[in-house]
Amino acid sequence: MRSTISDDYVVYLQEHEFDMGLEDDSISVSQVKQSSDSEKWIEVMKNEMKSMKDNGVWDLVELPKGVKPIGCKWIFKTKQDSKGNIVRYMARLVAKGFTPKEGIDYKETFSPVSSKDSFRIIMTLVAHYDLELHQMDVKTAFLNGNIDETIYMVQPENFESNDSKQLVCRLKRSIYGLKQASRQWYRKFDQVITSFGFKENTVDQYIYLKFNGSKFIILVLYVDDILLASSDVGLLHETKRFLSSKFDMKDLGNASFVLGI
Template identity: 75%
Template sequence: MNDEMNSMSSNDVWDLVELPKGAKAIGCKWIFKTKKDSLGNIEIYKAGLVAKGFTQKEGIDYKETFSPVSKKDSLRIILALVAHFDFELQQMDVKTAFLNGQLEEEVYMKQPEGFSSIGNENLVCKLKKSIYGLKQASRQSGI
């Protein structure tokens, strides 16, 4: 959980602000996963913070939800070019891909359980970047 909060902090995901009149803050929750190796041995424990996007209201908290995706044909063309020109193909994973998407809407979220800012428990997080769980998260991710 500390790693996730450090990642949120280093990516400048939100600012703590007072909730404006008429605005509603969506909730958030922690999700936990156990990653195992090929033999079934526990390799790592992971924690992630997700927004309760199911409480968002269309036209207020988000406008569009579709996300751009690639077609199989595009991948086939790339693979054909790699094979034809004998290029080297590499794969990568962006651990914090969703935290790169800038939000266009004003979305307020309650502070994560167990990580309320001391002395500022009444403040909410004004999201600047997309996080998992938001309706527009995959659209805003920038990947």
């Protein structure tokens, strides 16, 4: 097993996990309700809660005596295109106040991030061989990972159960903000993609390669962003269909603005 990355690096990744080229609007739920874009913000909050429900992230239970639940908060973001125009509103529910003890509450904590050098090499291959280059986004990626620990969390602000406000959320799946969430997501993704015939790169484990005769496709994983570079359009779309059958994906089509580049 790979050893845990140093705390400073983990903190950086956790901050970056819900950044990914987004601008932090630093607003509260009450400010969202009063803003001119309130309908758009509330809609994405509802979508986030639907993702939680669809993924079976928690059960509402009585809080055991002597147990203190962790908190949670809403993070609001706007995603911009290369020209600075807002193209997407995003609301993410993030766990907070979690101070785990390594070996008890969590194990490995690093995020699945390919290196920038690997990214540059692949872009060179794309240009040299005139490969098809497409981008996909995994919606609420971390919710795909299971957790082995028992963690209780307060109900999300603005979405408390009307008849069960005294209950808390017992987490069954990873949620953004938990230190082990990124590791659990990577483990799940690796199992799924290797079952489809992809082989992990021995140098950069977040890059995968699949050959089909003389055709090939390269997959680059950067937390929840996926780049697909292929010599064959058919193989590209076959991989897209497979990913969409396993995860809630957003197909972004031809890649034009990647990781802020």
